[in-house]
Amino acid sequence: MNRSLVRLLVLLTVLLGVNYLAWRWLESLNWSAWWIAVPLVLAETYSLVHVALFGLTVWRPRLRGEAGDPPAGATVDVLVSTSDEPLDQVLRTALAAQAIRYPHRTWILDDGARPELGALAAGHGLGYLARGEDRTGRPQPAGARGLDHALTATEGEFLLLLDADQVPDPEILDRTLGWFGDREVALVQTPLWFAGVPDHDPLGSQDPLFHGPVQQGKDGWDAALFCGTNAILRREALLQLGRSGHLEETERDVKASLARTRAALRRARRSPEAANPVVSGMLDDVEAATERARTELRAGAPLAELTHRLQREVDAAARRTVTRDFSQIEADLASIAALELPPEDGMVWPDELAAAVDRMSRRDLSPLAAVEPVRRVLEAVSADRPGEARPVVPLATIPVAEDMALTTRLHGLGRRSVYHHEILVRGVAPEDLGTVLARRRHRARATVQVLLRENPLLQRRLGWGQRLMHFATMWSCLGGFAAVVYFAAPIVYLVLGVLPVTSLDGDFFARFVPFVVVHQLLVLVVARGIPTWRTRQYRLALFPVWIGACTTAARTVWSGRPPGLAVEPGVRQDAGPAWHLVRPQLVVMGMLAAALVVGALRLAVGLNEPVGTLVNVAWAAFDLVVLSVLVTAARYPGPDPEKRSADAVHG
Template identity: 60%
Template sequence: MKLFWVRLVVVLTLLTGVNYVAWRWLSSLNWDAWWIAVPLVAAETYSLIDVLLFGMTVWRLKSRTPPATAPPDATVDVFITTYNEPLELVMTTALAAKEIRHPHGTWILDDGDRPEFREMAAANGLGYVTRSAEWHGMPRHAKAGNLNNALMMTEGEFLLILDADQIPEPDILDNTLGYFNNRKVALVQTPQYFSNVPAHDPLGSQAPLFYGPIQRGKDGWNAAFFCGSNAVLRREALMQLGLVGYVRETEKSIRRALRASQAAIRKARKAADNGSTLLHETLNEVEAATLEASRQLDAGGSLSEITYRARRRVDRAVQALVLADVSALQADLEEIAAMAPVEIGEAGVPVVTEDAVHRMSARDWSPLGAIESVQAVLDALSVERTGEAQPVMPLATISVTEDMATAMRLHAMGWQSVYHHEVLAYGLAPEDVGTMLTQRLRWAQGTMQVFLRENPLVQRGLKWGQRLMYFATMWTYLSGFAAVVYFAAPIVYLLFGILPVSSLSADFFVRFIPFMVVNQFLFAVAGKGIPTWRGQQYSLALFPTWIKACTTAARNVWFGRPLGFAVTPKDRQSGGPRWSLIRPQLVVSVLLAIAAAVGIGRLAAGMSEPVGTLVNVVWVVFDLIVMSILVRAVRYRGYGAGDSEDETDVNNGSSKERAVRAPELQSE
């Protein structure tokens, strides 16, 4: 019954939204102020697409029944990833993981290579993995590289991946492994829940909307994706992904090399128009080798055999040219010796003689230089990936977050995923605004890197529903640009009286108000009591973070600018409130307040229209309420500072202690 009401509200959102935005484009633009009118309607169009993508997500809300009993013989490796987290925190998680009831091996994946971790793991009967020597001097790929390294050093059929702070319940495998009785399931993701978050959640850490209707909706489209922790993955699927990815990347590399070779050959021909017959024959042979290699690639031939034959054929052609040119090289040397190119000038300084300049410019030199670039490009025709510590990388390394890209590739290969809506591990959320901003920036950067490198809308193997589900997540991070316009529009009107719409007539309100009401009703119905306001606040208030994520990811993908990688600290950072972290939002808030005061003053002086002023003042008040969460976030002193007395110490508390504060998220 709930799904019926959700779909009804989605349809109403579509009708009212399209009705409003179409009218805005066709009938309401103030072209005299196009510089604010067009950006505003573009931002509204963005928001309509955003809410419709959300509506499509919840159109297939999935309510799963508990899975069958876990296969008793299923072998599992529990991976606990760590880089620089405190020993006590990691060991609390590792010892809790050791107590998981289903038979398994527990491994600490220490990317910091710390001897005390190795000793502590051995003393407690835990496995310990760090990078092998092959990684020295090679790209490390952060957490993805850590996991890929461990995959090659363990053998479990399934992998439970936990962040260093995510304490698991003993029945986490009992409640999830049963899904893998379906041989097509590659991933089971459970919610990430944080036990050090007060009820008012000032940093917006819990994400109940995402770990609720959004993931359940994506699950209905077979697009629930890996979130980096609290997930069980099938090793077979990951290894298949790594092998297929290796072959695809190698083939792409070979095709690029062959295309570059063709371009180099064309340049060599121009440079050797007057060259020897042997040179032209060599270029013809090199070109024929690359064309034949391309044909064999199209026919699905063996990459290693194709590259081997092409390189051998080119090497033979070049060797023949070199042997034939030995006499020419000798003649070149004799010619240079006969030139007597240097003499002592009047000032006693050696100078090149006029005769030497004439004879050097007139001579036809050895043609070897003309094909040097061709041979250099053809050196790329190799199936060896010598620039990586290990050629097969099962977890994606194309972004600073490995999770989404890995899941998208698994789905493209036909694997299925499951979202299990039950809290089975309890972690630690950031306890200061600086750490929270670092975390959100990294998530957004990673998502946008995936979007720019592997746009889901054009990925082969994905169904259209899956493509749109991945695209919906990526689309949300463009909201920072729309937010700037939403803040600017009321400021422009209240300060200067410039209205971006032709008029605030009844036509405007009769379209705008129903759309906004139905829009909010959709979140209420889909969430079924889940608090979504905090998420809506941060979606708007963190606009500088979202803009920075988009621009830095674009510079990284398009121009190779490094992003860096920061592990989210698990302890509150010392020091007082850091207002500088939200300086752009403070500036916008001050401008909004000034604009409201000026607008009210203009209205009192009879210089502005009452309806327009009232609408924009209400708009400003809403924006200031949204921004106010950042003031609370900066002033937040960490969990326990002002909370109830019966709260336990979450840094050392057991999973059971954390569980008493978790909402009940059982499969429906």
């Protein structure tokens, strides 16, 4: 790659884009049609930010050479993850992993816990781990998947992660382990590449622009991304991540617990039971303890000491309350003792009173626990989660899918990632559009969740280049909203004659055309002959997937619900044409086609001007070409088994 040429084109693209967009905002907005003019200029602003982030990504690509020799004595576990893939496919990948030349041990991580797969693994000398319950008998958090379990059951210094449809080459470890000679390297990622994909790639399975120039560009900023498979991870870095994540999660739990306690106290004060002096005294004690804890938390007090002291103060408050309840019993016992009456069975005497107070002070036995407002306060002040296993492991503390969150957090710890640009794993090509859409939807939703929960721009432990590189990946998932506007604008003009700009004059073309031409030239130079058209088609054509992922992620994050784990399908989803999966796009295609006819008729009768009609006809035709890929994809019968097998074997 000619780095100087790329940088020149990046600068020209950004300057021309800013020049065009400034003119659009300041001089060309058709405010009489603000309902389409403003959305369009916002979409164009989004696109310029996307272009600028792409330019920054490719500004200083890292083109790595050989990794060198593996670290002396390095031990490796190869982990093949599966959920519902066919057994023969899983076994094929596992046996290929077993045949890797570098000494290692191969494990199958079965998220589906299938006994028949366990038997197959045992018959071939493969390790087998099924996700289930932890050692306490509690269910593991969904985000942990099988990797956290594998960390406790394996011992290798490094972990090679493979999905069940990703078949490794025998030399993969020999070619990649050398990068770990740098102790700060925690991750080495290799490309995702699929065998058996036709040259026209109807499902958009391959993404050579991302698994090439984009990843190399991110690597130049020390921000190469983990893709969930085809990667080697350093165990020690994962355990460090687990400890850090556990502490962060505990701090969030403590803050949430104190917030819940304040709200519960407010509700309890308004309840009729609060008129009881005993209840009111208990609430005063708990409120004073939690306010002290909140002050100490802001001052940076150690969490362990803070929570321990809070629990002791709350328990002491419960004991004082129970002691007050027992005061009358003490008086009665004193009277009985003075009368020197023979004791009855079961009578509590003074020397037994202290033990009785201890027992009744327990939160589950205290009479106050039966008073609803107090019970809620006692529950709120508890920062633990007794119904869930909480191992100090990395992925259990990550609230979304592992790949993006894990990368961001590793970089936040000062660890480094490496992108090794060599095809060392050959995947099984997706067989239908349903599988492709499910995978893309899952990954987009997870990425947006990271943006909303852990915006990399706000992570002080990341370098500014790393922040922008992680943000660029997340920003691309918002493109579905801009795509809707790009489809709507030509329809609006051709059918209604409404322009979102004041006029399509020479000033417009002088600003817009150079920007588009230079940007396209930049992509061509960066791609170095790599086909990019299919990737760019799908980026626009899958607008319902991106919008759905954004809205679902937002609802999950803002509602405070745990995101759970969406398992990516491993088998074909549709037996025939999948028109139902692209219904919104088919509707848009119909509207565009109808708009072309209406626009021609309006031009014929003089209702539309020639220049505006020509521009919007070309725009609508381009949109139709973009969306047409989904017609082919919905009818795609699947890859040729013979070609896929040959590609997998011979690469």
